[in-house]
Amino acid sequence: MKFSWDAFPKPIVALAPMAGYTDSAYRRAVKLLPGTEGVVCFSELTSVAAIHHGSKESYRMLGWHPDEFPLIMQLFGKEPEFFVESGKILEDMGIAGIDINMGCPTCKVTSNECGSALLKSPQLAAEIVYNLSRAVSVPVSVKTRLGYECYDEKRFLGFCTGVVDAGAKLLSLHGRTRTQAFSGEANWDPIYLVKKELGVTILGNGDIKSVADAQMRLGTLDGVMIGRATMGDPWLIAEIAAAFRGEKYVRPVSMLEKLPLVRQHVRFAVEGSNEVKAIRELRKHLASYIKGFEGAKMYVEKVMKCDTLAAVEVVFDEIEEVLKLK
Numbered sequence: 001m002k003f004s005w006d007a008f009p010k011p012i013v014a015l016a017p018m019a020g021y022t023d024s025a026y027r028r029a030v031k032l033l034p035g036t037e038g039v040v041c042f043s044e045l046t047s048v049a050a051i052h053h054g055s056k057e058s059y060r061m062l063g064w065h066p067d068e069f070p071l072i073m074q075l076f077g078k079e080p081e082f083f084v085e086s087g088k089i090l091e092d093m094g095i096a097g098i099d100i101n102m103g104c105p106t107c108k109v110t111s112n113e114c115g116s117a118l119l120k121s122p123q124l125a126a127e128i129v130y131n132l133s134r135a136v137s138v139p140v141s142v143k144t145r146l147g148y149e150c151y152d153e154k155r156f157l158g159f160c161t162g163v164v165d166a167g168a169k170l171l172s173l174h175g176r177t178r179t180q181a182f183s184g185e186a187n188w189d190p191i192y193l194v195k196k197e198l199g200v201t202i203l204g205n206g207d208i209k210s211v212a213d214a215q216m217r218l219g220t221l222d223g224v225m226i227g228r229a230t231m232g233d234p235w236l237i238a239e240i241a242a243a244f245r246g247e248k249y250v251r252p253v254s255m256l257e258k259l260p261l262v263r264q265h266v267r268f269a270v271e272g273s274n275e276v277k278a279i280r281e282l283r284k285h286l287a288s289y290i291k292g293f294e295g296a297k298m299y300v301e302k303v304m305k306c307d308t309l310a311a312v313e314v315v316f317d318e319i320e321e322v323l324k325l326k
């Protein structure tokens with residue numbers, strides 16, 4: 001059965017797209033946790049121009065495992081025809097939906113008129129959604145921010161209306177402008193306003209760090225999307241998903257309890273990949289996992305020097321041995 005945002009059970013808990021973090025290995029690790037069947041993972045952003053030009057690295061980034069379903073792949077770019085081309089490729093791969101990045105604040109992306117720069121070109125943004133959503137049968141969604149330089153209610157509502165009228169079935173809204181990047185506090189009021197005015201399915205995003213934050217922020221929305229707080233703590237996603245079902249998830253507290261999932265994450269990362277490259281890319285995850293016990297800093301330093309799965313496993317074995325003796 002085709003995935004549909006309308007029919008999907010609410011409230012939705014979603015893992016935010018994060019370049020360099022939410023790759024297939026991390027998404028699979030999240031989906032291993034109990035009660036995460038209904039969690040929706042968003043992929044890192046992939047360039048439609050790079051896909052068009054046959055970039056091997058971009059095709060590698062599109063790799064996914066059925067355990068990640070329902071997976072939403074995120075694309076960025078500015079050429080409607082490239083979105084159509086990439087969308088068809090993704091549809092053939094069996095993913096659940098396609099998300100269009102209209103929120104990325106980095107200069108590398110915006111200087112090319114992509115990502116959050118599309119907030120300045122509402123007509124092009126709507127054209128991209130219109131063309132893509134008519135070319136594929138999976139739902140198309142948009143992730144964006146409150147504005148480019150500043151928040152202007154009329155402009156923001158106009159932008160959201162434009163992409164929804166063009167065919168977007170869901171909006172993920174981060175309560176900051178492009179200028180704010182990640183500074184200050186996310187403003188959720190405009191997000192509730194879009195829900196009230198447009199009625200479309202909405203995920204609210206920005207600064208959720210706990211179950212209490214998620215429950216407090218949900219309000220009239222259809223779900224929440226969590227990003228940075230999951231770095232080194234994928235268990236937070238399972239905890240929030242359980243809380244939304246009215247259940248309690250007993251999260252692992254000690255490093256010893258966390259290690260089995262961390263080990264699995266590393267194994268997923270090297271599966272079918274260049275091992276040295278995969279381990280190096282994983283270092284940031286490892287640094288955020290290894291914490292909260294005496295000597296953690298020393299083990300982080302050790303793992304930062306690892307280049308192979310076997311070397312990482314040796315560090316994990318050492319951690320396990322030391323913690324078991326305590």
Ligand SMILES: Cc1cc2nc3c(=O)[nH]c(=O)nc-3n(C[C@H](O)[C@H](O)[C@H](O)COP(=O)(O)O)c2cc1C
Binds near residue numbers: 018021104
């Ligand atoms: C390292 C990093 C990478 C990100 N990459 C993406 C991305 O590829 N696509 C996207 O739409 N947003 C991206 N974001 C933004 C997040 O999806 C999210 O909107 C933002 O972090 C706010 O949510 P949070 O407070 O829960 O982290 C990224 C954020 C971070 C910190």
